[in-house]
Amino acid sequence: MPVLHIINKSPYERNSLDTCLRLARDGAAILLIEDGIYAARKNATDAEKMNSALEKHKIFALEPDLQARGIDAKDTIDGISLVDYDGFVELATEYDKLQSWL
């Protein structure tokens, strides 16, 4: 399996998501955690970018981090899968490399 990219910074504060999307090859997956989950919001100005990213990548978001930040599952972009901590661990074992963007 290819690379699992992990994003933990808000796309409005840092460019890590943009750089990740530039350097992730087709088939790589992206997991949004901590402040990275703001990129999963349906009404965000970046939603278009995420929709085109979904054509090349599986995208996941960590549900406890959404919940903590008051973002309801139904307000996340269609196609982004929500995972719990067990799902996070499963992803980490499924992919052979992790790239944790700072």
Place this chain on the structure above:
Amino acid sequence: MASKKFLYINRKPPHGTIYAQESLEVVLIGAAFEQDVSLAFVDDGVYQLLRDQDTSAIGSKNFAPTFGALGDYDVSKIYVERESLELRGLTKDDLMPLTYEDEDDDWAEKDSIRVVGSEELAEILEQQDVLLNF
């Protein structure tokens, strides 16, 4: 011990935080353990390689000359992302020259820095065993 492919990804400018300096320390440790070490400079990380850095007036260590020693540690693969350079109005000529001596080519002095597009860098990233971020 089989050696692994380590890629150190540097995305921060040199003197505002400790990341760049710490990265260089870890790179030298990895190289001392005879691992297959490469470096990538992306986003503001490209500023780490600018020529003529002089920290004497800000009272912090100028570690930039240490990049010049990487060749002696057999670190000869230094990738700089073209898109990051272009966005900042920089070209390879703005970067310090870094070289190594190629033992397979009669110790000829060669350029360590390779400017690569994001697609090529994405491929390099996927070929690694370990990815370390600074």
